[in-house]
Each structure stands twice: as structure tokens, then as C-alpha cells.
Amino acid sequence: MAGVADIIEWARQQVIARVPAADLDQRDPDYIRDQLPGTWLLAVLYFRADVRGLDRIPADGPVLLVGNHSGGNVPADTFVFTLAFCSYFGVERPFYQLAHNLVVAYPALRWLRKFGAVAANPDNARLALEAGAAVLVYPGGDYEVCRPSWQRHVIDFGGRKGFVRLAREAGVPIVPVASVGGQETALFLGRGQWLARLLMVDRVLRLKSVPISLALPWGLNIGDLLGHIPLPAKIVIEVQDPIEVDGDDQAVYDEVVASLQAGVGRLAGERRFPVIG
Amino acid sequence: MRVERRLVVNADRNAVWKVLSDPACYPSFLAYLERWETITEGPPGVGSRYTVLWKIGPVPVGGIAEVVEFDKARDLAWINITGVTQRGRVRLRDAGPGRTLVTLRLSYHSDGGVLGLIADRVAARQVGRSLAESLKNLRSLVEF
Numbered sequence: 001m002a003g004v005a006d007i008i009e010w011a012r013q014q015v016i017a018r019v020p021a022a023d024l025d026q027r028d029p030d031y032i033r034d035q036l037p038g039t040w041l042l043a044v045l046y047f048r049a050d051v052r053g054l055d056r057i058p059a060d061g062p063v064l065l066v067g068n069h070s071g072g073n074v075p076a077d078t079f080v081f082t083l084a085f086c087s088y089f090g091v092e093r094p095f096y097q098l099a100h101n102l103v104v105a106y107p108a109l110r111w112l113r114k115f116g117a118v119a120a121n122p123d124n125a126r127l128a129l130e131a132g133a134a135v136l137v138y139p140g141g142d143y144e145v146c147r148p149s150w151q152r153h154v155i156d157f158g159g160r161k162g163f164v165r166l167a168r169e170a171g172v173p174i175v176p177v178a179s180v181g182g183q184e185t186a187l188f189l190g191r192g193q194w195l196a197r198l199l200m201v202d203r204v205l206r207l208k209s210v211p212i213s214l215a216l217p218w219g220l221n222i223g224d225l226l227g228h229i230p231l232p233a234k235i236v237i238e239v240q241d242p243i244e245v246d247g248d249d250q251a252v253y254d255e256v257v258a259s260l261q262a263g264v265g266r267l268a269g270e271r272r273f274p275v276i277g
Numbered sequence: 278m279r280v281e282r283r284l285v286v287n288a289d290r291n292a293v294w295k296v297l298s299d300p301a302c303y304p305s306f307l308a309y310l311e312r313w314e315t316i317t318e319g320p321p322g323v324g325s326r327y328t329v330l331w332k333i334g335p336v337p338v339g340g341i342a343e344v345v346e347f348d349k350a351r352d353l354a355w356i357n358i359t360g361v362t363q364r365g366r367v368r369l370r371d372a373g374p375g376r377t378l379v380t381l382r383l384s385y386h387s388d389g390g391v392l393g394l395i396a397d398r399v400a401a402r403q404v405g406r407s408l409a410e411s412l413k414n415l416r417s418l419v420e421f
Contacts, residue, residue: 036388037392040336040387044399051335051336087338087360088337
């Protein structure tokens with residue numbers, strides 16, 4: 001078994017070695033400005049998006065934006081929120097998104113780094129916050145983004161509280177960002193955590209889930225590694241009131257989750273039909 | 278892309294200008310306004326800057342606008358120095374005794390090549406609606 005463990009560790013190191021070090025200078029405001037019209041069209045015509053409450057985000061200075069993550073490997077709500085943030089505050093305001101190692105290491109997704117995507121780890125987040133940037137994090141990550149569609153309105157970070165410690169150490173407020181619609185872009189049947197363990201990608205690739213879904217154009221879609229064509233689900237995002245990090249970690253974590261759950265519940269209550277909105 | 282809407286109001290130019298030259302009045306009549314903040318200090322005039330964002334489609338669109346023309350009771354023009362490239366103008370002209378023709382004009386251009394052109398065209402309808410509603414709101418303010 002030592003041999004297998006060695007191979008897993010070797011493979012893990014190979015993946016880690018390919019994750020680019022965070023370079024905040026890779027964010028390119030002019031590139032973002034060029035891409036905003038296309039993103040805006042997608043948001044308007046395809047996802048019929050609606051973003052509210054951006055005025056609740058502090059007008060300047062570092063802030064940790066904490067969202068619920070939806071949509072498998074094609075998280076439409078992330079694109080819509082990035083568009084909204086850059087439109088509202090201008091592309092000049094530094095804004096970074098923490099993404100899974102595989103996302104920033106995947107050569108075909110290199111352009112995401114120009115939008116401000118950096119590998120999700122505490123060092124990168126701290127670096128961005130110390131530089132005065134707004135940082136978007138999805139604590140639920142690959143665990144939450146792959147939840148079954150019938151749990152689409154449930155906030156589930158899987159107990160990950162690292163974001164609270166991060167905000168406390170950086171001395172920045174947490175602003176919850178609630179969204180609905182993303183988990184209706186495909187029919188997610190399950191996280192496939194047993195499959196992740198079986199394939200050992202939980203140890204090699206830090207993937208806790210290998211989602212099983214019904215999605216275009218594949219039909220039965222296992223892993224979603226190639227992404228999918230999202231259904232044109234209506235995406236609605238609402239920024240919640242800022243939360244100061246002045247209690248213990250569990251209390252702040254509970255407050256953030258409660259705020260997000262209330263926001264998602266409110267937005268879900270406005271929906272009459274899945275996908276259509 | 279250039280969008281223009283006109284409206285005749287039952288008030289003289291000075292009465293309309295009194296509203297237009299007061300930055301505090303803008304949130305009262307600009308339709309779909311999402312954010313309005315005065316950046317510069319002092320009385321409004323050429324060089325005054327404001328953060329102006331309209332909700333066009335799903336998200337607020339705009340940026341920092343700088344007043345480039347401030348001709349009392351005649352013309353007020355601005356350009357955007359951040360955000361979507363934009364020029365705007367309000368023209369006041371006599372339309373008979375005690376009446377004023379108000380023209381609200383917006384020229385804008387998104388970056389991004391062909392997608393930018395398509396986005397400009399798609400947005401034009403809502404921009405036009407926003408201008409028309411703003412003029413109606415202005416009329417209700419000056420005619421009370």
C-alpha cells in the first residue's frame with residue numbers, strides 16, 4: 001500500500017506544481033472591459049439575469065465577498081456577478097475570484113486569470129486583500145457546486161470556515177452574495193463523493209466530488225470535466241448586508257450562512273418555475 | 278449608438294435649468310438610476326464629476342461622468358471618463374411663451390468589437406425608455 005500512497009503523493013505534487021503562483025498583475029482591466037459587452041449580452045439574453053444590492057458592498061477598500069456556488073463546472077452566477085461588480089465599481093477597482101486549482105491550472109481557461117481568478121488558498125486571498133482588493137470566495141467550492149438540483153436552495157459549505165479566519169486576520173468585512181438559478185442549468189443528480197474516493201481524485205486533485213448530472217450536450221454527464229452547455233436558467237443575485245468579524249469563528253460562520261440562506265430563500269420564493277424563473 | 282428623446286414642458290427655460298443645475302435633483306428624475314454620487318466639491322459647473330450608474334438590463338452600467346459644458350439655461354453636456362464610453366447632453370430651447378423643448382441625448386459605445394456593437398444595439402431600446410421616462414419625471418418636477 002506504501003507504493004500506492006507514494007504514487008498518489010507524486011501525482012498530487014505534479015498537479016500542485018502546475019498550479020500557477022498567484023500573480024495579481026495577471027488581472028487585466030482592459031481585457032475585462034473588452035469582454036464586458038459579450039458577458040452582458042449573455043447575461044441579458046440567455047440568463048435574463050438580475051443583480052441587486054451592489055450598494056451594500058463597501059465603496060472602496062478590501063472586502064471578502066462570500067457566495068453560494070452553483071452550476072457545476074459552468075457556474076453562470078460567477079460570470080454574472082463578475083460582470084455586475086466590474087460594471088458597478090468599474091474595471092479599475094481590483095477584484096479577484098478564488099478558483100479551484102484545476103480551474104487556474106487548465107490551459108484552456110488561462111483567460112480567467114485576466115478576469116482576476118487566482119488559485120483558492122489562504123496565501124493568495126491574503127495577498128489580494130492586503131493589496132486592497134475585493135475578493136470573491138465560494139467556501140462550498142466543488143462540494144457545494146455539485147449538490148443535487150433538489151437541494152439547489154440550500155446553503156451547504158460543508159463546514160468550511162477558513163474564510164472567517166481569513167477575514168479576521170485581514171481585518172476586512174464579509175459581504176454575503178446570495179444567488180439562485182445556477183443549479184438549474186443542468187439536472188444535478190448527486191455529488192458522486194464515493195466516485196471521487198474510488199478514483200482517488202479527492203487526494204490527487206483535491207476534488208471532493210465527481211458530480212453526476214444530466215446535461216447538454218452529453219446526456220449523462222459524469223465529472224463535468226469538459227463542462228456542459230447550461231440551460232438558460234434565470235440567474236438572480238442579491239448582495240446582503242456586510243458582516244463584521246467580531247465573534248468567534250463558529251458564530252460568524254453561522255451568521256454568514258444564515259444571511260445567505262435567508263437571501264436565497266427570499267429569491268427562491270420569487271421563482272414560479274425552475275429554469276424559467 | 279446615439280439615442281435621443283424630446284419633450285415640451287410647460288415651464289420656462291430658467292425653471293427647467295434650476296432643476297438641471299442642481300445635482301441633488303438628479304436622483305428624483307433620472308429613471309432606472311442605480312447610483313448617483315457627487316465626487317467633486319463646490320458648485321456644479323464644467324469639471325464637476327459624478328458617479329452615475331443606470332440599470333440597463335441585469336446590471337448597472339455607467340461610470341464617472343464629467344461635466345464638459347455648462348451653458349446656463351441652454352446646454353449641459355458630459356462625458357464618461359470611466360465605464361462605457363459615453364457622451365450626454367441636455368438641450369433647452371424655447372417652445373413658445375412659458376414653454377421649453379427639452380432634448381436628452383446619449384451617445385455611447387461599448388468596447389469589445391462586434392459583441393460591443395450588438396450589445397449597444399440591444400441596449401438602445403432600454404436606454405431610449407430610460408431617457409423618455411427621465412424626461413417625463415423632469416416635466417412633473419418643473420410643472421408641479
